[in-house]
Amino acid sequence: MQVVIFKLNNEQFAVKTSKVHAINDVMEITKVPKAPDYIKGLINLRGSIISLLDVNLLLDIPKSEQKQNSIIILDIDDESVGIIVDQVDEVLDIDENVLENITDTTKAYIEGVINFKDRIITLIDIDKLLPN
Template identity: 35%
Template sequence: MSVTEINATEQYVTFKLGDACFAVEVSRAREILDFREVTRVPQTPNFMLGVINLRGNVVPVIDMRLKLGMPATERTIDTCIIVMEIRIDGEVLIVGALADSVQEVSEFQSDMIEPPPRIGSRLNTQYLKGMCNVDDQFVIILDIDRIFSAEELSLVQTVGEAALAS
């Protein structure tokens, strides 16, 4: 068997935002928490809900629906926070991502993943790694490191440090 015949398989945590199904690499998801109250931090973007205390560490929480341009939704029993590692400029930041629900851990072979669609210039596909069709439903695979700009992540880090200092 040659190297080109090897079909790599990766694991992804799949989660729902509205009717859409998204996924991030399981290696980037540290843990999944039930929804808990978030302490709002003034003068932050609308997608930044605030911070939570996670075993003595301040973790900023981002509403993924708002960040991806989707409408906000009411919290349900399934609403959860996915604690993720985001890498930018060689630094790892821990961020909580609010999701409507977590589905499961799925394995996708590399040949199952299609490149992001090119649908004109209005759709920002820079934060997509690809899409996968699973049981007649598309799963949108996110490049979690590209969803936030360096400025946004700097703000998230600053807010977390300020909350920790107070």
């Protein structure tokens, strides 16, 4: 399984590369009046308008002091959406057996924890992250 590792407030998270459409630097964000709190705004990526989600809010993680400098464009239900992250660290090929399942039912978006070379990385099921 291949994953993209990214940081939010010094915690490492991962999403499967099969869900990743592109990785970009932060660009101009257009605010959307009366949008839900988790919608940070819209971006124009090569002529396509993409919703940008506040992944810190969705994951309940405080924003870090450092500037968020990367946008990961993800494919969710045949739609592209972006999440803004502190930094994208790397793309890893991991063996399925290093993925440990989590039994925390309050956080359905956590697919598991990757225990990889003395690092604990939370694997996010991006399809379950968005409120219905």
